[in-house]
Amino acid sequence: MPSDAQPTGRCLNCDAALAGPYCSECGQRARDPSRPLLEILREFVVESLLLDGRLTRTLGMLLRHPGQLSAEFRHGRRARFTSPLRLYLATSLLCFSVFAIRGCVAPDAFAGDDPMLVDDGGPDEDEADPALDRDTGLMARVAWTIRDSAQQFARLPPPEQRKRVYTGLTNHVPRVLFFAMPVFAVFVQLLLWRRPVRHNYVDCLVFGLHVHALWFLSATLEAVLPEAVGGLLVLATMIHTTLAFRSAWELPWSAAWWRALALALLYGCMLVLAVSAAFLLTIVYG
Ligand SMILES: [Zn+2]
Numbered sequence: 001m002p003s004d005a006q007p008t009g010r011c012l013n014c015d016a017a018l019a020g021p022y023c024s025e026c027g028q029r030a031r032d033p034s035r036p037l038l039e040i041l042r043e044f045v046v047e048s049l050l051l052d053g054r055l056t057r058t059l060g061m062l063l064r065h066p067g068q069l070s071a072e073f074r075h076g077r078r079a080r081f082t083s084p085l086r087l088y089l090a091t092s093l094l095c096f097s098v099f100a101i102r103g104c105v106a107p108d109a110f111a112g113d114d115p116m117l118v119d120d121g122g123p124d125e126d127e128a129d130p131a132l133d134r135d136t137g138l139m140a141r142v143a144w145t146i147r148d149s150a151q152q153f154a155r156l157p158p159p160e161q162r163k164r165v166y167t168g169l170t171n172h173v174p175r176v177l178f179f180a181m182p183v184f185a186v187f188v189q190l191l192l193w194r195r196p197v198r199h200n201y202v203d204c205l206v207f208g209l210h211v212h213a214l215w216f217l218s219a220t221l222e223a224v225l226p227e228a229v230g231g232l233l234v235l236a237t238m239i240h241t242t243l244a245f246r247s248a249w250e251l252p253w254s255a256a257w258w259r260a261l262a263l264a265l266l267y268g269c270m271l272v273l274a275v276s277a278a279f280l281l282t283i284v285y286g
Contacts, residue, residue: 011025011026011028014026014028018030054080054081054082055082055090057081059217062214066244066247067207067243067248067249068248069081070203070206070207071247074198084206084209084213085209087210088209088213088216091212091213092177092178092216094216094217094220095216095223098220098223099223102223145284146283150283153283165279168283171282172275172281172282173278176271176275179274180271183270184211184212185201185204185207185208187263188204188207189201189204191263192204192249195255197249207244211241214237215241218237241264242260245263
């Protein structure tokens, strides 16, 4: 690229002699700082949207060869692929943007479903938990605050309720998922206990990032495809994840299927708890 040529032949950052497009001392790419804006924009698009072939290669392997991408990283073959964190962030951004645009997460899908959210506050007041009456400690106060807020929430007009639920979901779910990732990796590591395959925590984390990236892509598709296809997609995603678990950790089938199932159950329960907690926070603190 002509604009990459360094007029001086020396690195502008550390003044080392250059012998290629990158400085061998500090790693800075040799580029003319006064290159035109269009050129800078082009580089930005290519590098940050990963149109350099890496993203297509990464996505192709992620989708077509379940678990293989994580295995490649585990064996140290990284440079050809998009970094797992970047892949995770890009796919989650895509997913939540589509959800936000389509309004899929929000309004009617959720507002009426959760019995706690639409609790009319009636029968509940009479059947107060006796344990709460006896206990006036911190837990009881927290429980009362939550109940109070839930009742206040129930009295809100439905459009306002929907707005709150929607805001809560779009604000909290991405964060909940992001902070759930390290726990996912812990679960994976526990499930691989004493397996003869090398698996340190970072490997498990990379696997988690890849699996979540696939889930984000699947959820994005579900949001835009008709409902009937959506069901099949969920099934396909579950099978894909099981295959990925097996292949990423080189497990025989007999060792893979129940571990994948256990992982789904553990992680599923944890997510339900975490998202419920996020909902409660939304309701309590609006
Ligand atoms: Zn340098």
